[in-house]
Amino acid sequence: MNTHTSKERTPQMTYHHLTIDELTMIANFRDQGVKAYRATKLLHRSLETVYRVYRFLAAGHTLQEYYQHYRENKAHCGRKAIQLPTDEVTYTKAKVAQGWTPDTIMGGHSAVVCGRFTAFSSGAILICGPCR
Numbered sequence: 001m002n003t004h005t006s007k008e009r010t011p012q013m014t015y016h017h018l019t020i021d022e023l024t025m026i027a028n029f030r031d032q033g034v035k036a037y038r039a040t041k042l043l044h045r046s047l048e049t050v051y052r053v054y055r056f057l058a059a060g061h062t063l064q065e066y067y068q069h070y071r072e073n074k075a076h077c078g079r080k081a082i083q084l085p086t087d088e089v090t091y092t093k094a095k096v097a098q099g100w101t102p103d104t105i106m107g108g109h110s111a112v113v114c115g116r117f118t119a120f121s122s123g124a125i126l127i128c129g130p131c132r
Contacts, residue, residue: 017074018049020067026053027063 022043029039036050043050056066084092095105 017077018045018053018070023053023063023067023070026050027057030054030057 022045025043026039029042030036030053036054037047039045040047040050053066057063092105
């Protein structure tokens, strides 16, 4: 459920993953005999999302099973990690050891694949920003 006021500005995703609280509420609504269309209005979720949970539970499965499947499928969402070539990792670690900043490293080595480094830890790259 969206708890933000209209004055707050937060980035909006086109798809919001179900939380365990929402799944529990959907299961409780189903157990109480609440129609799916009514649950969708109360939870501000799409009809298909609620019906999917209702159908899964009606087939004799448990909420824990649904959540396990949901988490497995959710792991496939989003951008995949970028693996830099070994020579670029070596170059970057050497420059970080010399005290270079990410923007300086990018300016001095044109062969680096990524457009922006967003996190460094002990000279190792944790996250690489959007590629160009």
